Amino acid sequence: MHLNEIDYGNARPIEGYGPGFFRIAGEVYQGALLVTADETESWGGFDDIATLLTFAGQVDVLFIGNGPLMGPIPKAFRDSLEEAGIGIEPMATDAACRTFNVLLSEGRRVAAALLPM
Known part of the structure; x- marks a missing residue:
């Protein structure tokens, strides 16, 4: 089996997650987050x-x-996001983290709004 190293370039992947926390680019964050290739910030949830x-x-x-x-x-x-032209893909948080990283490694323009596990 041949394994390839993933190159994220300057992007910040989600490296881990667990009960109430996320680890992104070596930093640990608590609570709900909004993650992009180059930013991580708190997110207030569906409100x-x-x-x-x-x-x-x-x-x-x-x-x-x-x-x-x-x-x-x-x-x-x-409805608000779709009206603004933002496509959303709802899924469990662990799946959202993994999928975000895969598309991030491909250089895609992705973001993730994550409620903690």
Whole structure:
């Protein structure tokens, strides 16, 4: 089996996650986060749509990590992002982290809004 090293360039991958925390580019963060290739900041959850709307035209897809299990996205939240042209992919947080990293390594314009596990 041949393994390839992943090169993220200057991007900041999600290196780990666990109950209530994320490790991104060597730093540990607590609580819900918004992660892009070069930034990590706190996110207020589904009530914080305004922060996500700033990504209109800047990302191809926004992964929504719903915590430990895949769950429904509030309709108003989904509608607001879709009206702004932001495609979303809801999934469990662990899957959102892994998928974010794969697309990040491909140089894609991605972001992840993550609720902790």
